[in-house]
Amino acid sequence: MTTPQQPYQAPSAEAFLMGGGGAPTAKFPAFGTTVSGRVTERPTVEQQRDIKTGDKKFWSDGNPMMQLVVTVQTDQRDTSIEDDDGRRRLFVKGQIQKVIADAVRAVGAPGLEVGGILSVTYTHDGTPSGPGMSPPKQYTAQYTAAATAMLHASDPAAASPQYAAAPPQQYAPPAPAQQQYAPAPQQYAAPPAPAPAPVAQQHNPAVAALQAQQQAQAAAAPPPF
Template sequence: MTTPQQYQAPTADAFLMGGGGAPTAKFPNPGTIVGGRITEKPTVEQQRDISTSEPKFWSDGNPMMQLVVTVQTEERDPEIEDDDGRRRLFVKGQMKNAVADAVRAVGGKGLEVGGTLTVTYSHDGQAKQRGFNPPKQYTATYALAANVALNTPDPTVGQQYAPQAQQYAAPAPAPQALPQVPGLTPEQIQAAMANPATAALLAQQQAAAAAGQQAMAPAPTAPADVPQF
């Protein structure tokens, strides 16, 4: 007979849409990292045998439980149809200890939706019995949901100030008048002004011409004496 501890009811979305939830996170080799923002409330369920799918129990008869955490990763598996990157972490054994330590390190009381959990398969431990695979060892980091939200940039910031920035933009400088050089077209003069040496020479010529015109200008006539009566 199945007890409430041995059966984990599916979420409303999983029951409606069908399927067994997000794909299971895989840790094939040491150094593999799986993590991301927690997308739904973590659940606790009884572990099941990989081969028979039968519920697992400890030697004293108590059920072997595990924590199921769904995180939004950057992974995309072409063999999974409509893969959105979500992965389920089955937190148990040594991984449970690593995750608990990560939560305590940031002053958290547990995993929460919006927090970021990252798990790394660091190395292999010592096999307890000959012929058995060595147990995988994990490390974990966790960021509180409040800290994740605080450090996530708001995409609307800056956009609301863009029109004001355009409104008060500095006016474009007025085009500089080109000097008049006999025998040269405006295009040729503009090309010459692009060269600093040529521009300086033209400026000297313009200054000399202006000084010559001023020297050739007639001197002002003094007013005639007005007779006194």
């Protein structure tokens, strides 16, 4: 079958400047794998190629099979890739094209924009299209429009997870001052002097000796604290 000639498609300015074949292809080796990042350059449309031969692919009617190429900045790093900067290319076609289109429509964006954030997750395998065919991978997608992503990036709370506003302080009335108890100083009172003995006993030597002993004991007793 003769394939129609396709017009030459010039590479993007980024690809021409940086050279090479562009960023590495995003890989989805297992269920649950997610490729997510900010769109770094304007997506381009190009013709699909056979993964084994590299030849351009056509539909049975001779029309070219096209795909969208989207480059996103991820946090992935592959030690087998020299100077890996984390950029990955997504080749959007088939089922993955549908889920990405639905994600873009859900946020009201006109399309994939530079600065928008695209996340694609490999969820499960579909039904093979025929005997001996591999089951097609099935994906889900989420998209954040460029304006929304930029707004969140300019928000200090969103840009820095460590930033948090100080919680409002609750007013608490000051506690009443506690009065210190101080017992009143006790005044030392000397013990009362013994009552004078009756006149009849004042000349009794025994009574006079007892009185003198009591007075001496009273004078020698230390004052109470």
